[in-house]
Amino acid sequence: MPASSGKRPAPPFTPLDFQLVLLRRMADHNPGLVEDARHALGASMGDMREANKRWQAMVRSRWARSAASRYRSVLGAPESEAKRTIGDLECTAWQWPLPLWADLRFEVLVSPDGAVWNEWLVRAPGAAAPALKTLEDLTPWSCTIDEAAHAFAPARPLEGTAPTRWGLAFTAPDAHGVRHEVAAEFTWGLLQRTAVSD
Incomplete structure (x- = not known):
């Protein structure tokens, strides 16, 4: 019987880890807001660095799954799926809730052939938009x-x-x-x- 390598498999990449990835990208501009959000999630700086490292490895791996299937794997089934027309092109908008931003949704726009066209935060359906005047x-x-x-x-x-x-x-x-x-x-x-x- 072959000896065990002693390496444990990496834990699943969770929605919490994904929120830390979003925060890592925002930390350059707003470290104070990111620190508060990280504390709200009960995560350390090391947790955020590790989540970002694992995400980058998934994205860049030669065996990487498609972006669309990666989001489903990490975030689960979307809360909503809707057809969207952008110019002459049709796509599907997938949206997921994220605890950090209760009035926002993470949205991925997926083309008919499964390619991801866009991925970003949008206002949640029914949530009040901010008053932007000045x-x-x-x-x-x-x-x-x-x-x-x-x-x-x-x-x-x-x-x-x-x-x-x-x-x-x-x-x-x-x-x-x-x-x-x-x-x-x-x-x-x-x-x-x-x-x-x-």
Whole structure:
């Protein structure tokens, strides 16, 4: 009988681990918010690093499953599935709840051939959208990229600084009515920071 290698199999990658992956990407911009969220999850810095390391290994593995099946494996069956039309293309939107953001859902857009087109946080169906009227309303984690684009239309997409990051450029008034050019950065679809120029 062959001797055991002594290595235990890795534990399953859970929705808790996935939330830590989302937080790891946000930590560069908002370490205080991330630390509070991590404590709320009962996780350590080491837990967050380990979850991110395991996620990257899954994504980059030569034997990696498709992104769509990876999300189902980690998050389970979606809470909802709906057909969505974007331009002339049809896809399916899968959504999952995440305890950290009760009024948001993690959404994955899946093409008819199973490819993932997008993956980000969106407002949960029936949840009240934030009132976005001035620069002062654009606080970290206050809104999704869709909400900012609609509130301050017309908005122009900016190239993200890394995977899972997007930018928007738009004009917004401050509390005194003075309009400013704004560049907003989003991670996993959630607002992280804004840069303002006169």
